[in-house]
Amino acid sequence: MARYFLIRLVSLVISLIVASVVIFSLIEIIPGDPAAFMLGINAQEDTVAALRAELGLDVSPVTRYFEWIGGMMTGDFGTSYTYRTPVTEMIGERLWISLPLALIALALSTLIAFPVGILAASRRGSMTDTVIMGFTQLGVAIPNFWFAMLMVLVFAINLRWFSAGGFPGWDEGFLAGLKALTLPAVSLALPQASILARVMRSALVDTLDEDFMRTARAKGLNRRQAIWRHALRNAMIPVLTIIGLQFSFLLAGAIIIENVFFLPGLGRLIFQAISQRDLIVVESVVMLLVFAVIVVNFAVDIAYALVDPRLRRQA
Amino acid sequence: MNTYRNLVIGATLSGLFVIAALVSFLWVPYDIENLNIAERMRTPTPAHPLGTDHFGRDILSMVMIGARTSIAVAFVAVGIGMGLGVPLGLAAAAHKGSLLDEVIGRGNDLVFAFPSLLIAILITATFGPSAVNAIIAIGIFNVPVFARLTRGSALSLWKREFIMAARVSGKTTVRISIEHILPNLSNLLIVQGTIQFSLAILAEAALSYVGLGAQPPTPSWGRMLADSQTMISLAPHLALAPGLAIVFTVLGLNLLGDGLRDVFDPRLRRGRT
Numbered sequence: 001m002a003r004y005f006l007i008r009l010v011s012l013v014i015s016l017i018v019a020s021v022v023i024f025s026l027i028e029i030i031p032g033d034p035a036a037f038m039l040g041i042n043a044q045e046d047t048v049a050a051l052r053a054e055l056g057l058d059v060s061p062v063t064r065y066f067e068w069i070g071g072m073m074t075g076d077f078g079t080s081y082t083y084r085t086p087v088t089e090m091i092g093e094r095l096w097i098s099l100p101l102a103l104i105a106l107a108l109s110t111l112i113a114f115p116v117g118i119l120a121a122s123r124r125g126s127m128t129d130t131v132i133m134g135f136t137q138l139g140v141a142i143p144n145f146w147f148a149m150l151m152v153l154v155f156a157i158n159l160r161w162f163s164a165g166g167f168p169g170w171d172e173g174f175l176a177g178l179k180a181l182t183l184p185a186v187s188l189a190l191p192q193a194s195i196l197a198r199v200m201r202s203a204l205v206d207t208l209d210e211d212f213m214r215t216a217r218a219k220g221l222n223r224r225q226a227i228w229r230h231a232l233r234n235a236m237i238p239v240l241t242i243i244g245l246q247f248s249f250l251l252a253g254a255i256i257i258e259n260v261f262f263l264p265g266l267g268r269l270i271f272q273a274i275s276q277r278d279l280i281v282v283e284s285v286v287m288l289l290v291f292a293v294i295v296v297n298f299a300v301d302i303a304y305a306l307v308d309p310r311l312r313r314q315a
Numbered sequence: 316m317n318t319y320r321n322l323v324i325g326a327t328l329s330g331l332f333v334i335a336a337l338v339s340f341l342w343v344p345y346d347i348e349n350l351n352i353a354e355r356m357r358t359p360t361p362a363h364p365l366g367t368d369h370f371g372r373d374i375l376s377m378v379m380i381g382a383r384t385s386i387a388v389a390f391v392a393v394g395i396g397m398g399l400g401v402p403l404g405l406a407a408a409a410h411k412g413s414l415l416d417e418v419i420g421r422g423n424d425l426v427f428a429f430p431s432l433l434i435a436i437l438i439t440a441t442f443g444p445s446a447v448n449a450i451i452a453i454g455i456f457n458v459p460v461f462a463r464l465t466r467g468s469a470l471s472l473w474k475r476e477f478i479m480a481a482r483v484s485g486k487t488t489v490r491i492s493i494e495h496i497l498p499n500l501s502n503l504l505i506v507q508g509t510i511q512f513s514l515a516i517l518a519e520a521a522l523s524y525v526g527l528g529a530q531p532p533t534p535s536w537g538r539m540l541a542d543s544q545t546m547i548s549l550a551p552h553l554a555l556a557p558g559l560a561i562v563f564t565v566l567g568l569n570l571l572g573d574g575l576r577d578v579f580d581p582r583l584r585r586g587r588t
Contacts, residue, residue, distance in 0.1 A: 011417075011420075011421050011424070014421060015421060015424050015425050018425055019425060022425075023437070026437045026438075026441055027437075027441075029441055137566055137569055137570065138562070138566065140510070140513065140565070140566075140569060141513065141561070141562045141563075141565035141566040141569065142561075142562055143517050143520050143521065143524075143537075143540075143558070143561050143562075144521075145520075145521060145524055145540070146520075146540055146554070146558040146561065146562075149540065149543075149544060149547055149554055149558075150554075150558070152547065153547055153548070153551060153554075157547070157548045195510070202506070237467075238467075241463070241467070245427070245460075248427065252432035252433060253432075253521075255432055255433075255436075255525075256432070256521050256524065256525060259524075259525055260544070270436060271436075271525070274436065286433055286436075286437065289433060290433070293427065294424065294425075297424050297427060
């Protein structure tokens with residue numbers, strides 16, 4: 001297990017290094033000089049040069065890359081070109097919207113999908129299964145941002161239960177914040193829950209046909225005991241893969257959903273920063289999101305080994 | 316019975332939109348480049364079955380042309396993903412534990428680590444928004460999905476007796492991968508393919524919605540939804556038509572995939588009836 005963990009840890013570090021180089025290089029080839037962009041078309045050349053020096057743009061890309069990486073390791077993401085405030089602060093404020101949004105959505109999606117998927121699989125071919133699968137077919141097909149728009153129409157505009165958008169800030173109280181994130185989280189979670197429920201069902205159905213399930217039944221376990229003790233654990237590998245994947249879907253989805261609900265999260269920060277040529281903000285936010293997803297993938301790999309001892313031995 | 320029901324409903328729904336997309340090359344009810352402000356935001360009438368938008372353009376005509384954009388982007392993107400991902404996954408599984416396997420695995424992790432939308436944002440910020448860049452972004456993201464699925468499922472197959480028999484009979488790794496592993500994965504790949512196709516249509520819609528996909532004046536369903544958002548309380552029908560077009564297309568493709576899988580795999584059909 002220690003060796004498996006170590007191998008995964010090394011590849012985690014390599015992935016992070018490669019990702020940072022890719023992001024930095026892509027941002028480097030974006031046309032347009034941030035200093036010239038900030039000062040406008042009438043700026044004097046020496047003013048632009050002075051600003052480039054102030055922003056640290058006058059050194060070589062390699063030096064800048066290492067300064068960027070070194071800074072991030074100590075929690076210093078640099079200073080925003082546009083707002084002249086530390087990027088760490090800007091990300092910090094917005095992270096408290098995007099992260100809870102993605103996590104609530106992930107939790108909702110898992111809480112809905114597990115029981116629904118297990119129920120459908122254990123009653124395969126029944127009316128219950130058909131109805132559940134019908135609903136999940138519909139859930140998979142609905143774009144989350146359109147679903148979000150419809151929810152705004154129904155719950156914000158017609159029923160007035162929730163606000164149509166915006167975020168009051170956590171200072172206004174936990175419940176007020178939670179209320180503002182409810183519609184966005186539900187719009188993110190439902191389509192994901194449908195996908196996860198379908199994967200759960202199909203993984204479980206595959207396992208139910210295995211020989212060890214017949215053996216479990218033959219040694220006297222009833223259907224439910226056999227599913228809980230043997231089938232579920234074996235069905236977890238594809239399910240864990242999808243949960244890991246969903247985290248990146250949710251982060252990306254959060255970017256879109258933040259636009260529907262005008263939530264000042266990381267997604268809106270990226271779009272603003274791109275339009276303002278605030279490259280340091282773009283690369284830092286993207287790197288942070290990629291870091292989060294790589295670490296989650298690492299956790300999924302470790303979870304595989306915990307669920308399936310065969311993988312541990314193979315490593 | 317259930318088998319053919321899925322197949323028929325799925326083929327009908329997705330076929331309808333493919334036909335609408337093809338017909339739109341030859342004929343649409345109204346020319347969408349003619350703006351008719353006097354007729355704007357009309358609710359459905361016999362002359363405009365789906366109503367008109369804020370510029371007075373016929374929504375049915377726009378949905379038909381939008382179908383082209385969605386289907387074309389999704390088709391090419393999934394093609395890229397499957398074409399590259401499946402061979403990579405087969406190779407990784409056949410040489411489990413080798414350097415090749417490790418490189419493919421880490422490469423997958425790396426692409427997975429970029430949510431597709433972030434790739435699209437970076438590509439768009441660098442090269443400008445367009446449908447082609449949307450295809451590349453969605454396509455790149457599809458590669459590791461197929462590679463990982465193929466590798467994971469192929470690994471368990473490599474342990475099975477019939478593969479050992481094939482090895483003993485002297486078949487090469489490549490032949491075993493193609494002749495024995497791949498056919499046994501086709502069921503999974505069809506299911507994943509339909510999910511990815513529908514996801515690609517959804518992704519294209521999402522990218523167009525935030526302005527990173529097909530650019531105006533090319534109509535796209537996502538763009539139409541973005542335009543309708545500010546007017547949703549005044550004219551909800553503007554948001555309904557493109558939204559339902561996405562839902563029905565995706566639903567149709569998924570049902571079609573399920574139906575095909577049931578027909579191809581008698582084992583599943585027996586399990587269901």
